[in-house]
Amino acid sequence: xxxxxxxxxxxxxxxxxxxxxxxxxxxxxxxxxxxxxxxxxxxxxxxxxxxxxxxxxxxxxxxxxxxxxxxxxxxxxxxxxxxxxxxxxxxxxxxxxxxxxxxxxxxxxxxxxxxxxxxxxxxxxxxxxxxxxxxxxxxxxxxxxxxxxxxxxxxxxxxxxxxxxxxxxxxxxxxxxxxxxxxxxxxxxxxxxxxxxxxxxxxxxxxxxxxxxxxx
Ligand SMILES: NC(=O)c1ccc[n+]([C@@H]2O[C@H](COP(=O)([O-])OP(=O)(O)OC[C@H]3O[C@@H](n4cnc5c(N)ncnc54)[C@H](OP(=O)(O)O)[C@@H]3O)[C@@H](O)[C@H]2O)c1
Numbered sequence: 655x656x657x658x659x660x661x662x663x664x665x666x667x668x669x670x671x672x673x674x675x676x677x678x679x680x681x682x683x684x685x686x687x688x689x690x691x692x693x694x695x696x697x698x699x700x701x702x703x704x705x706x707x708x709x710x711x712x713x714x715x716x717x718x719x720x721x722x723x724x725x726x727x728x729x730x731x732x733x734x735x736x737x738x739x740x741x742x743x744x745x746x747x748x749x750x751x752x753x754x755x756x757x758x759x760x761x762x763x764x765x766x767x768x769x770x771x772x773x774x775x776x777x778x779x780x781x782x783x784x785x786x787x788x789x790x791x792x793x794x795x796x797x798x799x800x801x802x803x804x805x806x807x808x809x810x811x812x813x814x815x816x817x818x819x820x821x822x823x824x825x826x827x828x829x830x831x832x833x834x835x836x837x838x839x840x841x842x843x844x845x846x847x848x849x850x851x852x853x854x855x856x857x858x859x860x861x862x863x864x865x866x867x868x869x870x
Contacts, residue, residue, distance in 0.1 A: 688719070
């Protein structure tokens with residue numbers, strides 16, 4: 655069971671309250687993984703203030719909950735290199751996960767490598783590009799070549815890159831399909847998929863900060 659520490663909780667006391675609140679809401683003694691949802695509160699997602707101090711405070715609360723056995727593992731989400739460095743500079747427990755937007759046509763290679771170098775498992779959220787991948791003719795053709803669905807190709811692509819894909823579906827048949835990814839993609843096709851023109855339009859989800867361009 656994974657849950658997220660709200661992007662807005664950027665003080666030690668807010669983070670402690672949010673962690674304990676999640677445990678109470680779910681009526682659990684511990685959670686498997688808790689991640690800071692974003693280095694910046696959503697309203698400031700594209701702003702330049704890095705919230706370094708707030709993230710260090712939130713991390714301290716996560717570390718203490720980890721050491722107390724309330725959280726089995728702790729990590730980050732949507733953290734770029736500078737945000738990761740800030741956590742590493744003052745942490746006693748290193749982050750175990752970085753959950754980031756990564757899918758065919760949008761592969762932040764440097765961030766993936768950096769997160770891995772720092773000992774994190776990279777979780778790829780939206781591996782089907784929030785459904786948009788299924789509209790891309792080039793991806794459809796490659797999926798046909800492998801005799802798989804577009805979501806299967808998208809999920810396998812993330813696995814080939816050493817990431818843990820997190821597909822979402824409300825349909826049990828799709829869930830079964832998404833788990834059936836025991837095939838491999840050739841190096842040539844991986845290169846094509848990596849270098850494909852980036853999907854920019856996430857449909858109605860484009861209004862969410864994570865789908866509307868990266869902060870600089
Ligand atoms: N950390 C963050 O900031 C962050 C941000 C966004 C999302 N996430 C996480 O990432 C996970 C996935 O997110 P997502 O919804 O954006 O992305 P997604 O998995 O890329 O796309 C989901 C869409 O793909 C469809 N789909 C999935 N498998 C399918 C299949 N086999 N055949 C046909 N359609 C299929 C789903 O429709 P059906 O339901 O009809 O199958 C749904 O419309 C979520 O659990 C979410 O918590 C994290």
